[in-house]
Amino acid sequence: MDPMAIFTGITHGISAYKTAVETLDEAKVTAATNELHIQLMHIGAEVIAMQNKSLESTEREATALARIRELEDQVRKLEKRNRDFSRYDLVEDYPGTFTLRIKESARNGEPVHHLCPSCRDNKSVKSILQITAKNNEIAQCPTCKTEFRLAPPWMPSL
Numbered sequence: 304m305d306p307m308a309i310f311t312g313i314t315h316g317i318s319a320y321k322t323a324v325e326t327l328d329e330a331k332v333t334a335a336t337n338e339l340h341i342q343l344m345h346i347g348a349e350v351i352a353m354q355n356k357s358l359e360s361t362e363r364e365a366t367a368l369a370r371i372r373e374l375e376d377q378v379r380k381l382e383k384r385n386r387d388f389s390r391y392d393l394v395e396d397y398p399g400t401f402t403l404r405i406k407e408s409a410r411n412g413e414p415v416h417h418l419c420p421s422c423r424d425n426k427s428v429k430s431i432l433q434i435t436a437k438n439n440e441i442a443q444c445p446t447c448k449t450e451f452r453l454a455p456p457w458m459p460s461l
């Protein structure tokens with residue numbers, strides 16, 4: 304029931320009550336009193352319903368805010384990951400073998416290293432290639448196990 308309908312009902316109930324009181328007819332006064340009680344019960348029910356809606360609305364807002372914070376965290380993590388990935392260049396260290404090598408300007412004291420391009424592109428995972436062979440030319444991605452031949456010396460002297 305909308306608030307205008309409740310207001311109209313109450314106004315009508317009060318008007319009927321006044322009329323009944325003026326007539327001094329006990330039956331009409333009783334009927335008008337009962338009608339007012341019914342109208343007041345409707346108001347009470349409406350107030351409770353509005354409180355419930357308000358509570359549901361507050362809960363929905365809290366859920367939405369929590370979801371927004373969760374998404375903002377995800378965006379921050381993705382931005383951080385993208386910033387980190389932007390520190391690497393796709394290089395052909397060995398003819399026909401492509402890896403992501405850290406840019407010299409972005410090393411920040413880290414040793415020269417390569418990332419697996421497939422893991423970055425397909426899984427958004429930063430997987431640092433690890434040397435597996437004695438001659439320091441074969442590196443393996445610890446995530447997808449793909450092997451990459453790197454040009455010796457694998458770590459150029461800088």
Ligand SMILES: [Zn+2]
Nearest residue numbers: 419422444447
């Ligand atoms: Zn990989």
